[in-house]
Amino acid sequence: MSNPSLLILPGDGIGPEVMAEVRKVIDWFGAKRDLAFDVSEDLVGGCAYDAHGTPLTDATMARAQEVDAVLLGAVGGPKYDQLDFSVKPERGLLRLRKEMDLYANLRPAQCFDALAEFSSLKPEVVGGLDIMIIRELTSGVYFGEPRGIVREGNERVGINTQRYTESEIARVARSAFELARKRDNKVCSMEKANVMESGVLWRDVVQEIHDAEYPDVELSHMYADAGAMQLTRWPKQFDVIVTDNLFGDLLSDLAAMLTGSLGMLPSASLGAPMANGRPKALYEPVHGSAPDIAGQGKANPIACILSFAMALRYSFDAGDEAQRLESAVNAVLADGLRTADLLGQEGVEPVTTAQMGDAILAKL
Numbered sequence: 578m579s580n581p582s583l584l585i586l587p588g589d590g591i592g593p594e595v596m597a598e599v600r601k602v603i604d605w606f607g608a609k610r611d612l613a614f615d616v617s618e619d620l621v622g623g624c625a626y627d628a629h630g631t632p633l634t635d636a637t638m639a640r641a642q643e644v645d646a647v648l649l650g651a652v653g654g655p656k657y658d659q660l661d662f663s664v665k666p667e668r669g670l671l672r673l674r675k676e677m678d679l680y681a682n683l684r685p686a687q688c689f690d691a692l693a694e695f696s697s698l699k700p701e702v703v704g705g706l707d708i709m710i711i712r713e714l715t716s717g718v719y720f721g722e723p724r725g726i727v728r729e730g731n732e733r734v735g736i737n738t739q740r741y742t743e744s745e746i747a748r749v750a751r752s753a754f755e756l757a758r759k760r761d762n763k764v765c766s767m768e769k770a771n772v773m774e775s776g777v778l779w780r781d782v783v784q785e786i787h788d789a790e791y792p793d794v795e796l797s798h799m800y801a802d803a804g805a806m807q808l809t810r811w812p813k814q815f816d817v818i819v820t821d822n823l824f825g826d827l828l829s830d831l832a833a834m835l836t837g838s839l840g841m842l843p844s845a846s847l848g849a850p851m852a853n854g855r856p857k858a859l860y861e862p863v864h865g866s867a868p869d870i871a872g873q874g875k876a877n878p879i880a881c882i883l884s885f886a887m888a889l890r891y892s893f894d895a896g897d898e899a900q901r902l903e904s905a906v907n908a909v910l911a912d913g914l915r916t917a918d919l920l921g922q923e924g925v926e927p928v929t930t931a932q933m934g935d936a937i938l939a940k941l
């Protein structure tokens with residue numbers, strides 16, 4: 578059998594810097610854990626525009642459709658701000674998401690013990706927190722028609738339409754149940770069925786998929802406003818939360834900030850299962866290209882490294898190895914190592930991007 582395939586797209590700004598640390602980790606798994614990947618690397622974003630006049634070539638797009646997983650750094654930067662909209666770096670990323678039809682956006686909120694102090698909540702509320710928000714990413718009020726600003730009499734009216742089809746709800750529900758089975762086997766679905774028809778359908782379809790296909794997973798339903806409250810009151814009651822595009826936008830940002838810095842946050846976007854049963858998948862840190870610190874060795878590589886851990890768990894059935902990597906990150910933080918973004922107080926010397934990567938390798 579051939580090795581699992583991985584397409585690496587470092588992108589712009591700090592993207593290549595943090596990805597260099599991930600490459601060390603990938604090579605370690607190949608050498609030490611008998612978990613070798615067929616890695617290919619390509620351009621996306623501003624660097625692709627510089628080389629080819631487009632932020633994503635057709636060849637790169639085709640490769641992304643073939644591989645088991647794509648790992649992306651970040652795209653964009655001030656150098657490209659004046660470009661025409663059609664060739665902006667971000668368009669490369671949008672094309673990837675759209676053509677791969679990545680409808681389930683996974684944003685974990687995971688709190689490493691050593692960083693519990695960073696949270697606005699009490700350490701006992703967030704310490705050891707490990708939950709996953711799944712946001713439906715390709716439908717809902719951001720895309721529903723009709724939309725627009727129209728005139729009615731002598732005033733303007735802004736219109737958006739929340740619209741979900743049964744199949745759109747069913748497929749993201751399946752993503753949630755599949756994930757739950759690899760975690761604590763618990764899903765909470767959030768909508769506002771008390772005031773929205775799409776919410777009524779959402780609740781019904783999630784329940785139907787559960788009863789027919791995933792009766793072993795524990796399922797609960799919550800109104801999204803109550804969910805926001807519960808997330809800040811006692812987030813550890815949740816495992817997987819599945820919700821629509823708009824509520825997911827809000828709740829995933831809320832949940833992420835329960836746990837600390839942008840430099841720590843990974844994400845995954847998953848699509849339909851491929852022939853081999855694995856979902857189409859794109860993994861990337863939540864942060865952007867951070868032009869203000871690019872090229873200075875200051876970037877925190879952990880968000881990108883944890884994105885690779887998500888790939889291990891969700892694309893490569895290597896949950897134990899993902900855990901191993903996350904434990905190494907935890908251990909390095911517990912030792913007190915901090916990149917500049919993780920430092921509040923004076924007096925502690927920050928480590929560089931490469932020092933952080935090497936320390937994580939040493940722990941592995």
Ligand code: ATP
Nearest residue numbers: 653839840864865866867868869870875876877918
């Ligand atoms: P985008 O529009 O691409 O999301 P942005 O301007 O919203 O970009 P980032 O590029 O993520 O956001 O940067 C926001 C701030 O966070 C910047 O000050 C940046 O230096 C900091 N930052 C982002 N990622 C990291 C990281 N990995 N390590 C350290 N600092 C980071």
Ligand code: MG
Nearest residue numbers: 863864865866
């Ligand atoms: Mg941003």
